[in-house]
């Protein structure tokens with residue numbers, strides 16, 4: 001797979017996912033504001049990838065801080081963090097990465113500013129490499145649920161493109177394929193931004209994994225025909241009780257899966273679990289530009305001008321609909337996910 005995001009000669013280079021699958025081009029970020037724009041405009045997207053981008057954005061931004069004492073340095077670092085933190089509200093990995101970078105800065109506050117900058121750069125690399133390792137571990141834990149001959153339905157893109165590499169839901173699918181299992185994937189196109197059609201279909205085809213693209217409203221049809229064996233999706237934020245926010249439409253897939261007796265798995269790293277919130281009711285849901293619904297890519301208008309539009313980007317699947325949550329630390333019943341909380 002082409003890298004989702006990487007350091008290139010001191011700048012942050014991200015694969016421009018708004019251009020896929022038509023063009024494979026990179027968006028080069030010379031400033032932390034460029035990184036924030038990349039996150040906000042979905043040039044990079046997917047909860048873990050957003051977290052990695054934020055860590056790299058902070059490391060990039062602090063390079064230009066002129067302050068020579070820690071207090072002055074930290075004030076400016078917080079401004080950078082606030083700017084990056086204002087980009088997208090739902091994926092908790094963004095705030096997880098920001099808090100991690102702040103903790104590292106504070107833990108090293110006695111060191112020279114130039115050393116703190118180097119340490120933050122190293123930390124951003126660790127966030128990236130740990131994410132790939134977590135995804136591969138998730139793949140190993142999750143592939144037990146997939147057997148030869150299975151067809152797996154997924155929603156949105158929870159693949160290499162949504163992470164630093166390998167993917168969460170698609171990581172589990174990749175691992176099954178690497179174990180020699182013959183599998184097929186059905187990818188929901190994922191209206192309105194079409195992450196399934198543009199990204200999941202492209203990513204799986206690049207990797208030689210059999211994929212069939214369907215529109216979102218076809219999922220029930222194929223489940224009823226007995227053509228789907230299991231569903232695996234990613235998550236943007238999982239509450240302490242196991243409720244999981246993911247791309248809008250995930251909840252409908254979970255309800256359909258329940259109706260048809262099909263297992264429904266969520267694959268996500270521990271960095272996606274928000275141990276501070278008791279349930280999914282507390283997850284902030286991003287409301288995006290109505291043009292995503294009224295137009296196809298801001299170009300072709302498909303609805304009457306000025307029609308009322310609602311465009312929530314995520315929904316919450318209650319824990320009761322989730323068969324299990326696959327993490328890098330093992331597989332958990334949703335109601336047991338709180339056991340992963342630090343210090344539990």
Ligand code: MRU
Pocket residue numbers: 045046047048091155156157158159162163167168169195233234235236246247248313
């Ligand atoms: O709006 P997006 O494209 O950032 O939404 C992404 C999703 O909903 C993914 O399924 C989720 O972040 C999990 S990614 C491993």
